[in-house]
Amino acid sequence: MPEFIARRLVQLIPTLIFILVVVFVLVRLLPGDPASAVLGDRALDADVERINRELGLDRSIPVQFWVFVKSFLTGDLGNSISLRIPVTQLIADRLPITMLLTLMAAAIALIIAIPLAFVAALRRERLPDTLIRGGFQVGLSMPVFYIGLVLLTVFGANLRWFPVGGYGDTFPEHLYHLFLPAVTLALSLSAILMRNLRAAIIEVLDADYVTFARSKGLRTRLILFRHILRNALISTLALFGLSIGTLLGGAVITETVFAIPGAGRLMVDSIYGRDYPVVQGLTVTLAVVVSITFLLTDLLQAWLDPRVTK
């Protein structure tokens, strides 16, 4: 196990370097120089020069890359052009909101997926199974932003059960404000999880150890939870890790629909405002969040199922 952890940690290094290279190249590919993009066409030469110096664009490419890498290592990502505060602070303010939203969505997706997967697997190829799978197929084809708008209109604007946007001030208020967005985000994830769980449960149902447990006369409910759910969840865990990127992408849209001041909303705002330091910092940060999530789910999976480490 320690060996496995060490190996996974070492694998993280080339991934992080690659992330930095991609984002660096991306920003340099910019057509025209960022200074005039920021200042507009009628910018004074002196201003253009000042911005270029601020962004470090007057130096050679290798030096720029070194400065770029160093800025991430020291956590100094420069200042936001439009908000005039350090990018690091901006991300530190906004990212926790997105993480909370993502966590809630993941929890809700599991709460939706587990019971339905059981029903579908135990009533395989019969009406409940067909209905559940058909419903999720439709759910998967629905755009996140439309689901969000419908929930917002029905439960926010019309029924007034939930706020129509914002984030609140206290933690319970945060949970309350994030509930509808989290449900929006959870629906497509739950469809993917349900499909995988159903297949895993069916596989486990036919496994020898379940037949053995049954023949020992264990109660069905005990078998379902102790044996089947545990094993089915292990494979779901890997899928969970892989879905984090989709969830964060979905958060960009949900936060825009529900006007939540998270990292996703910040991303969209910074793109409209051509605030490149923020876009660059956020892209790297989100990629790092994803690779750390991969690492954690891998380790968790290895802990639950030692065969993985081999």
Place this chain on the structure above:
Amino acid sequence: MSESAQPEAADAARRSVRLPRPGHLPLPFIGGALILGLSVFVAAFPGLFAPYDPLAFDYNAVLQGPSAAHPFGTDNFGRDVLSRVIHAYTIDMQIAIFATIFPFVFGTAVGALVGYAGGIAETIFGRVVDAVITFPFLVLVIAIVSVLGPGLGNMYIAVGLVGWVFYARITAAEVRVQKRLDYADAGRAMGYTHARIIFRHLLPNAITPAIVYWMTDMALAILLGSSLGYLGLGAQPPAAEWGVQIAEAKNFMSTAWWMGVFPGLAIVVTGLGFSLLGDGLAELLRTRR
């Protein structure tokens, strides 16, 4: 029992070479093909179906509910929603194809080469895949679009830069299996070139999963394209595109539900068409093997 099973199996094998008759096609395949065939036809000739000009304002008919004159109602500029949904087929079907064709072709080719070569090429490729999947796809695409500027052309470039990786991974895995089979050895024994073995012999046998994924990917492309349209980074208003239409509808969700429901429905139906076709193809190609 085993004697009677023998000719049956032989019969099945013989039949599997030919394309199945329409009555024997999997049901999802028929459903998906019907939906998409119709969608492509509408996309090619929207003028045949749309009763109005999708861009024409009519201030005498603003925000009207569905009626005989306007089956899907009108929007806040009096534009006919049905005509806009129909004309949007042209853009959205184009997104489905243009955003995925390069990743499909390039990705399967790279995947075939990598899977065949193995060794160091596969190790390096594995690292590239690991790195690419750590970028949240939508975030990366938005970041690229932000650099290149909003618009569909730039969205295709952004998706192309990232999307091929998934096809390559799928195909590499399949080719890795196929290259160990006897017919690949036979090709080598015959002295065929690597290129001929890879593209004429291995790839046709290894491409099924990539094709099935392609169908899913086209549905995802429409979701992505409409999401970007919604965010204002894809198709630009006043163009008729489903995501753009839903973005226009967002302030009228409770007063004029029809503005958003019908474009939303179009996305769902088209997406369903692609996933049905994908499921059907998987079934069809599996039995043919």
